[in-house]
Amino acid sequence: MESSNYISKYCIIEEHSVFVNGRKQFASEPVPFTEFAKAVYKDFGMDYPKFFKMDSLSKLAFLTAEIILEDIAKPGEENNNIALVFANRSSSLDTDAKYQDSIQDKKDYFPSPAVFVYTLPNICIGEVSIRHQLKSESAFFVFDEFPSEFMKNYADVLLATGKAEKVVCGWTELYREKYRSVMYLVEKQGKTEHNKEIINQIYTNSLWTL
Amino acid sequence: MMKNVYITNTNCITPLGFDVDSNWEALLQGISGIEKQNGFGPLESFYASVIDTHKLEASFEQISSGEGFTKLEKMLILALKPLINNTIITNRTAFLFSTTKGNIRLLEDGNNTVEAAYLSALAKKISTYFGFTTEPIVVSNACVSGILAIAIAKRMIQAGMYDNAFVVAADEVSEFVVSGFNSFQAMSPEPCKPYDKERTGVTLGEAAAAVYISSDEKEAVANSMKIIGDGAVNDANHISGPSRTGEGLYRSIASAMSEAKIEKGKIDYISAHGTATLFNDEMEAIAFNRLSLENTPVNSLKGYYGHTLGASGLLETVLAIESARRNQLIVSKGYNQSGVTQPIRIITANNSQEINCFLKTASGFGGCNTAVLFEKVN
Known part of the structure; x- marks a missing residue:
């Protein structure tokens, strides 16, 4: 699909570091993910107590989206028409494995609804939507690898058909202590072209110009 | 001008039958697939609509040797097979698979690694079986997955990325899901009663369904x-x-x-x-x-x-x-x-x-x- 859309902002969270538009904004010691996530939350001055109830995948998606959307989504606004299109490799398996552990032993059976609800990968989209009141298009996909061409086309079709005014595309991968989140904002105006090459550069954190 | 996109062929595998006609006949007669099942953990019994494993095996043996496929994979293959028989797969044919939990039951066996339950691995297995050449698109959006996959296929065909698409969806009744819904106290103690005054919650079920979607006007017959x-x-x-x-x-x-x-x-x-x-x-x-x-x-x-x-x-x-x-x-x-x-x-x-x-x-x-x-x- 011919595209005249642009990428206006991107954020990467990996290996206990946060990069915004290619610049390292935060890094911590190599601590476990939950500690690192809390440190990012504090360092960026976030204030959303529900964060602490989320599973790790939702925390990862939340933090990245928070940085992307901080001055984009208007608080309390009814019509933030910003679509969320996320994908990853491990779906919700990090929490799935924890939930399975809770029902594995028939003598020690303790399924928890608070854990079970996170055994779906699209819950992280729900968390971000609630946070920013995004009553907008959303979809979660699972791919072996980051699907740059698919993501590009899907974002373009949402914008071209008027289903969304802006699109946040994201790769939110987390399993145990291995995590990597890459998100970028696609819109109709801007300088950096929304094409497969640029998206791949963003994904590999090798784009330095934004 | 956006292309027109059509569903031209369908199939389903359910407790009521392994093709659309048998399912339709069952619906006309008001037959339900919901039956009482033995429970697990603290749950003594529960109602669910479950596919008879022996019937599924018998049906699967007619098209393939039963070795090396889980129940869910057999459901998926049986759902897709008749649609594929009529169509040529090209490098512009999309393969979409929607599910919530895929092969989650493999985690019940502690000897399996978590990797066994990867949705992309399951999608690849089905994709390879039928010879799709494009990367499988797994749509995992809780209970809207199956219908959302149709919207995604249509949008991507209209975006010009594909000419046509096969969409298949499946989920099975597992201890994982039953115990989860039960922990939410969302399970109905009797077969579910949608919109009724006496309704008390969900009855779980398992099924596979498949559709073929095309933008070729010649295929859009009556x-x-x-x-x-x-x-x-x-x-x-x-x-x-x-x-x-x-x-x-x-x-x-x-x-x-x-x-x-x-x-x-x-x-x-x-x-x-x-x-x-x-x-x-x-x-x-x-x-x-x-x-x-x-x-x-x-x-x-x-x-x-x-x-x-x-x-x-x-x-x-x-x-x-x-x-x-x-x-x-x-x-x-x-x-x-x-x-x-x-x-x-x-x-x-x-x-x-x-x-x-x-x-x-x-x-x-x-x-x-x-x-x-x-x-x-x-």
């Missing part, structure tokens, strides 16, 4: 279904409950109607989600009323199949297409007396009625909703 509009809007309200005002569903349907450029009077039938939880059914009634769709005949097929999670949206679309092809409404099983505060026209008799345009909706955890409008090719 009784094909044109996909004329869609929307998938989040509630932004709660991760495990629907919006009280049905906001996301309302906006999803409005978005689909606006794309299709049709008025409410054009919609002849709604195949709704109807899980039989108190909140879901009420929310749907509110959303339909907000769109003045309260006089449009509506049913939920959960009373026949239970809630088949990621398969439900696709399975129910396959049967709604059958309703449209045969101009026949199907009773919303389990319904007796209205249990929602807003009036909606629940189907209580298998009446014949011209169906040229129908709406399929679904809603799920994470606040997701999807609505897709279909128009019959005459």
